[in-house]
Each structure stands twice: as C-alpha cells, then as structure tokens.
Amino acid sequence: MSWSRPSRVGVLAVTALALPFLAACGGESESKEKNSAKKPAAEDSTLVVYSGRSEELIAPLLKDLEKATGAKVEVRYGDSAELAAQLLEEGDKTKADLFFSQDAGALGALGKSGNLAKLPQRSLDAVDEAFHAEDGTWVGVSGRARVIAYNGDKVKTAPTSVNDLTEPEWKGKVGYAPTNASFQAFVTGMRVMKGDDATRAWLKDFKANEPQVFEKNGAVLDAVDSGKAELGLINHYYWYEKAAEVGEDKLKAKLSFPTKGDPGALVNVAGVGLLKGSDASATAQKAVDFLLSEQAQKYFADETHEYPLAAGVSSKDELPALESIGTPEVDLSKLESLDVTLEMLQEAGMV
Numbered sequence: 001m002s003w004s005r006p007s008r009v010g011v012l013a014v015t016a017l018a019l020p021f022l023a024a025c026g027g028e029s030e031s032k033e034k035n036s037a038k039k040p041a042a043e044d045s046t047l048v049v050y051s052g053r054s055e056e057l058i059a060p061l062l063k064d065l066e067k068a069t070g071a072k073v074e075v076r077y078g079d080s081a082e083l084a085a086q087l088l089e090e091g092d093k094t095k096a097d098l099f100f101s102q103d104a105g106a107l108g109a110l111g112k113s114g115n116l117a118k119l120p121q122r123s124l125d126a127v128d129e130a131f132h133a134e135d136g137t138w139v140g141v142s143g144r145a146r147v148i149a150y151n152g153d154k155v156k157t158a159p160t161s162v163n164d165l166t167e168p169e170w171k172g173k174v175g176y177a178p179t180n181a182s183f184q185a186f187v188t189g190m191r192v193m194k195g196d197d198a199t200r201a202w203l204k205d206f207k208a209n210e211p212q213v214f215e216k217n218g219a220v221l222d223a224v225d226s227g228k229a230e231l232g233l234i235n236h237y238y239w240y241e242k243a244a245e246v247g248e249d250k251l252k253a254k255l256s257f258p259t260k261g262d263p264g265a266l267v268n269v270a271g272v273g274l275l276k277g278s279d280a281s282a283t284a285q286k287a288v289d290f291l292l293s294e295q296a297q298k299y300f301a302d303e304t305h306e307y308p309l310a311a312g313v314s315s316k317d318e319l320p321a322l323e324s325i326g327t328p329e330v331d332l333s334k335l336e337s338l339d340v341t342l343e344m345l346q347e348a349g350m351v
Contacts, residue, residue, distance in 0.1 A: 047071040047283050048095050050087060052080025052102040053270060061299050068290040071283045080106040080181065081338060087275070088113055097278040098287055100270070103185050104140065105335030107273050111137035112336060116273040117281065119288065126292045126310040128322075131269050133333050140269030140332075141291045142300035143307035145325055146186050148256040148264065149224045149232040149239060158256035159231065162190075162264035166205035174211040175220040175229035178350040182217060182235050182268065188341045190263040192334045196344070203348040225253040233264070240305035240317045260326020267327040268335070269309065 047069060051058065055077050066073045076083070076096070084106035087094055099116070101107045110116050116137035123139050124132045131140035148165075150158040159165060165174050177183055191199045212229050214220045220232040221242060232253075239255050258264035272291060274284045290296055297308035301315040307322055308315065345351045 045071050045283075047073050047097050047280050047287060049073055049075045049098045049100055049287075050083045050096045051075050051077050051100040052083055052106060053077075053100055057304060058100070060303075061296060064295065064299075065287055065290050068293075068295075069283050069286045071280065071286075084109050087115060091115070092277050094275060096275050097280045097284040099273050099275065100291075101138075101272070102270055103181060103335065104138070104269050104271055104332035105185055105188060105338050107133070107138040107271050108333035108336030109338075110273060111135060111333060115276060117276045117278070119274065120285070123285075123288055123292060128309070130267075130327070130329075131309050131332070132271075133273075134331065135333075138271050138273035138333075139288065139292070140271040140309050141296070142270045142304065143267050143309050143322065144182070144235040144237055144269075145257065145307070145320075145322075145327070146182070146264050146266045146268075147234060147236045147239070148258060149221055149234050149253050150256055151224050151227050151230050151252050152254045153252050154227060154230045158254070160256060160259045161262045162233070162258065163202070163262075165211075165231065165233075166202065166209050168209075170209060170231060172210045172212070173230040174206075174209070175214055175223045175232040176211050177214045177216055177220055177233075178345060179215065180217055183233060184338060184341050184345070185268050185335050186233070186263070186266050187345065188335045188338055189266040189268075189328065189330050191337070191341060191344075192330050193263055193328050196340070200344055200348070203344060203350065207348050207350060221253055225251055227252070236319070237305040240319075243317075244305070257320055257325055261328050262326075263328060265325055265327050266330065267307070267322065267325060269332060270306070 062073050062075060080102040087096060087099060087110060099110060111133050118136040119139055124136055127140055131143065132138065148159055187199060214223060217234040217238050220234050221238045223229040224232040236255065239253060243251055272288055274281060278284055292310040294311040294313055297311040297313035300306045301308040301313055305317055
C-alpha cells in the first residue's frame with residue numbers, strides 16, 4: 001500500500017522554512033513522551049515507511065524489503081523536508097516506523113529534535129564514518145556526488161571548482177536548478193564549510209553571472225548535452241542514467257569532479273533512521289539491515305547509479321572512487337539548516 005505523493009517545490013520551501021518551529025514542537029513531543037506511557041512493545045506485522053525517495057525509484061526495492069522482513073510495507077511518499085516536518089509535528093503519535101530520506105539534512109533535523117532512535121553499532125560500522133550521524137541516529141545507504149557537467153564540443157578545459165563559475169568567461173553559460181533539493185543541500189554544505197557571509201557572496205556573484213535556470217537536474221544535463229548551456233551543476237548519477245539509456249558515445253556532455261575540498265565536491269547521502277517508540281522497531285531494524293545488505297547495495301549501484309556505501313559492493317559504472325573525490329569534511333547532519341539556506345536563496349533572487 002502507498003499514499004499519494006504530495007510533492008511540490010512550493011510546499012517543500014514552506015515546510016523546510018517551518019522546520020525550526022516544528023523542531024521545537026518535536027522537542028515538546030519528546031518531553032511529553034518521556035512523561036507518558038510508552039507505546040506497546042509488541043511487534044507489528046506492518047512496517048510504515050515515510051519515504052523521501054520517489055516511488056518510481058525505490059518501489060521495486062521495497063518489494064524485496066517486504067520479503068526480507070516478512071512484513072507488509074506501507075509507504076508514504078513525499079519530499080524529504082516535507083516528511084521530516086510532518087514527523088516533527090506528529091512526534092510520538094506518528095505511525096511511521098522508518099524514515100527513508102533523500103538527503104542527510106532531513107535526517108539531521110529529526111536526529112537533532114530527538115525523534116530518532118540510536119542505531120546499533122553494527123549498522124553504523126557498515127559505512128564510512130563520514131556517512132552516518134555522529135550520534136548514531138541515522139545511517140547512509142547510498143551516495144551521490146556533486147559534479148560540473150560540461151559540453152565536450154564547446155568546453156576544452158572544464159572548471160574544477162564552483163568558484164570558477166563566477167568568472168566572466170562563463171557568463172550566461174551555466175545551467176542550474178535552484179529549487180532542487182540537491183542544489184539547496186550543496187549551498188547548505190557551503191555554508192557549513194565557508195560560513196554564511198562567504199556563501200552569500202558566492203550566490204551574489206553567481207547570480208550576477210546570469211546562470212540559466214531549470215526546474216530539474218535532468219533538464220540541466222539535457223541543456224548541457226544539446227549545447228544550450230556549456231556547463232551545469234548536477235548530481236553524478238544523472239549522467240550515468242543518461243549514458244545507460246542512450247549510450248555514452250552518444251553524449252556530448254561530460255563530467256568534471258571538483259577538486260578535493262571544494263564545496264562543489266560534496267557527497268550527500270540517502271539514508272534511514274528509526275522512529276523512537278515504534279511498535280515495529282525490530283522489523284524496522286531488519287529493514288535497515290536489508291538496505292545495507294549486498295542485495296540492496298547492488299540495487300543502488302546498478303539501478304539508480306549511485307554510490308553503494310556498504311557491503312563491499314562496487315558500481316558497474318566507471319565511477320571515481322569515493323576516497324579519490326576529496327569530498328569536503330562536512331558533518332552531513334548539519335545540512336539540516338535548510339531554512340537558512342532558503343532564506344539566503346530568496347535574498348539572492350534565486351527562488
């Protein structure tokens with residue numbers, strides 16, 4: 001069973017901006033929970049999943065998860081920030097057992113508010129320490145790298161830093177999707193790394209360079225491939241999906257992985273956390289174990305073209321090794337401050 005997906009960019013922005021308020025509500029709910037009777041400990045045969053990952057992307061995987069856990073899986077699909085806000089509002093009254101987020105920021109918001117249970121050490125140890133919460137409340141199950149796409153016919157030397165994109169030579173030639181969650185997570189990562197003042201200055205300079213605006217990463221890649229834009233800011237897997245669809249030799253678009261430590265080299269994760277007080281906590285933990293298993297990791301590697309983060313699985317795509325990308329040292333839980341990022345983007349006239 002699945003609920004319909006209420007995903008709209010406007011709703012995402014509103015709910016994300018409401019996160020600080022809802023976090024306070026979440027903290028109040030946690031306090032009430034401590035002073036009230038706990039949920040029954042009996043396990044339920046139904047696992048309720050709130051998923052920020054789309055039905056099209058992960059429905060086949062969740063079918064396999066049903067088999068692995070022996071439980072019926074009910075899914076509520078939506079934007080990760082929207083669902084996190086919903087879970088913060090629901091507090092200990094939520095029916096959700098597992099939150100499957102598209103990005104670490106939404107998980108960080110729930111972990112910070114005390115809505116997530118601590119995972120066992122074996123789950124955390126399954127991935128590199130950079131890809132799980134320091135407090136143990138969530139773990140990444142797949143990763144995606146930010147990259148600069150470029151048109152190989154028009155660009156001979158591709159930029160290797162997002163700082164290059166504010167140079168006059170790229171005026172009007174860069175495509176990006178400012179309302180997309182992955183771009184907003186990148187900006188949040190820059191804030192965590194460089195501070196708000198430096199990020200605000202970069203946004204001002206980037207906007208002044210007249211970048212081309214698109215709604216989605218896929219549209220950015222298409223524009224680069226067609227030559228409408230010479231450069232584009234996307235996640236790596238969009239290119240690999242396109243290459244699998246049409247053939248790598250048919251693509252004029254190429255990828256440049258930013259240099260080590262550059263804000264543009266951020267590797268974000270899709271990850272999971274267990275809701276505190278779940279009636280199906282043991283089943284939810286089985287679900288986490290499954291998502292970190294070789295079977296699920298191969299699904300991420302082969303079907304979604306993401307980086308598998310556990311089980312020693314490698315991608316069939318010729319991806320640069322994660323350790324070679326030089327992703328900046330960012331506590332991914334701190335990407336939860338999306339509300340500040342959205343305000344900054346609004347000030348810059350980008351959303």
